[in-house]
Amino acid sequence: MDDIREFIRSLPKAELHLHLEGTILPSTLVELSRRHDARPLTLAEAEALYEFNDFTGFIESFKAVTRLLTGPDDYELAAWRMIEHLAAQGVVHAEVYISVGVIYMWRNHDPACFEPIFAGLERARERGKRELGFSLYWIFDAVRHFSVPEAERVFRKAAELRAEFPSIIGIGLGGDERQAGSAPFAALYAQARAAGLRLTNHAGETTGPEAIREALAVGSERIGHALSAIQDPDLVQELRVRRIPLELNPTSNVRTGVCPSFAAHPLRRYFDQGLLVTLNSDDPAFFGSDLASEYHLAHTEQGFTRDELRKLAANSLRASFLPDGEKAARLDRMETNV
DSSP states (O other): OHHHHHHHHSSOEEEEEEEEGOOHHHHHHHHHHHHSSSOOOOOHHHTTTOOOSSSSHHHHHHHHHHTTTTSSHHHHHHHHHHHHHHHHHTTEEEEEEEOHHHHHHTTOOOOHHHHHHHHHHHHHHHHHHHHHHEEEEEEEEEEEGOOOHHHHHHHHHHHHHHHOTTTTTEEEEOOOOOOOOSGGGGHHHHHHHHHOOOOEEEESSSOOOHHHHHHTTTTTEEEEOOGGGGGGHHHHHHHHTTOOOOEHHHHHHHHHHHOOTTTTTTTTHHTTTOOOOEEEBBSHHHOOOOEEHHHHHEHHHHOOOHHHHHHHHHHHHHHSSSHHHHHHHHHHHHHHHH
């Protein structure tokens, strides 16, 4: 048991579907509460905030936890703890979603509110690079059910800041798919691409395969979740031929009630059919997992061998938005050292 866990930790891998706010552990939440609340949360009270039974409950838990991110120092702390935990799992690169749409919404749409917060995030990123050799890109995530104008605000800010901060690599569209698809955001995706931003999208998590087709139609380069693609063999074939990277999150899907078990997740079927699949943890503090645990569950629940786990790790680097030369160098080091 310990041997396979050490093998997984030794794999140099990337985390490509991770929400910064979803990495805040109850212990960190207590620390944040001590900063801001007249009566700080106890650890037990903090842990209770992470309890939910379905996707709607998860959204409410997410809101309750992130209310304590109020200033740049809070975001810096959250980002640094995230980086420390990722590095301890053998993660060498991460592309992390920031819920910029939520930040704007909670701060009364003040256009000046974000830059100080982002400065805090950048301090953590730079520290991670300096002290741990860790590389990190930011993806600005809009909330699809907040409306198109709200998403435009998020994507425009990503384009504005990218010239100064190349760590801003792309945009994404999260939120509740049941309330809004991807088609209304097609023009915004085209504008983001023209601005040099990479395009990600949550699709097929709580909806059918048509949502994934819609996400592809607006230009999405990577698809988060893609749980329902398995229902459409033609779509699976298209994803394989086009080499569309899939950011899979099995434990997340189980905990939000959209997949019955890790063993039932289509990860294995996608992998065996030659799709470019990656394993990710999504909101690990909420789901009681992390990336190393996802690899371990792939081994114990779906029979992934060591060689197959190595291929998943290689997929994560191939599917990243790292420059091609850096990808190749990292993949060469993987073959040499693992």
